Amino acid sequence: MSQGADGPVEARTPQLLRGLMEIALLRLLRDRAEYGLEILVRLRQDAGLNVAEGTIYPLLHRLEKAGSIASEWRIDPAGGRPRRYYALTPTGASELETLSAEWKSISGALNAFLES
């Protein structure tokens, strides 16, 4: 998975990468609660997903409605600005385990096939 010069990856291969952003996001929130812009930057830098700016908050909103993550407003101690922090719920943690196992199985089989 890589960023390319052709624009956001999800714009080029939406079917293939659907859901991967969701796994990456859940994994990212497993460690600690983060706010939207922080999540966007880490998905781009750490997970290598060139996430379009206008897609991250609708995804967060959906995952919250589905019960996978929960949010709360906090005042950022550094800048004194209110920020909405997202954290993984037990439901989200369980989903992450399932999705990760599925992804590892699929990618493992595909890698083996590509290298055969």
Added chain:
Amino acid sequence: MADDTAAELKIYLRRLGWGLATLAKSDREDIVNETREHILDRVDQGATLGAVLAALGRPETYARRFLDEAEIVSALATQRPMTALGAIVRRVHRSATAGLAFVLVLVLFTFAGLSVVVCVMKLLDPSRVGLWISPGNFFFGRPDQPHGRELLGDWIYPLTIIAVAGAWFLGRLILFWALRDQRPRN
């Protein structure tokens, strides 16, 4: 932030709020407030307001993403076929999957509906309504001049029930499959 920039941000957020009008007030306010903070953070980092707004997209388009997500989550959570059908119909013009699902469901429901109509006709006119077969020809319904022999007889009633139940079951499967396929547009 300069006055004209602040005014531009205010207009964007107001239009976003209008676009989210169908959501609950608390959700709408959370989204607008979060969008404001995101934009201000990005501007503090050195981005121009124009660039940040362009990255988010037109406020109506941006709002549409939230509505789409909310609608799909709601339909999947409630498992109501009519809610799912409504969500699919609203996506027919922009999704091949939704279009295919809509056509398939339409065919299934039409078939089930016609079966029920013929079944009722059979109750009213048992001797002439049914599935008529003659060499090189067949007719399902009530022919003006029956030719050949009628195949179903009273089996038409249980078969209609099976057809309706099957159409309902398959239709639901197709609708929710298509809806799940629409889900993460990320």
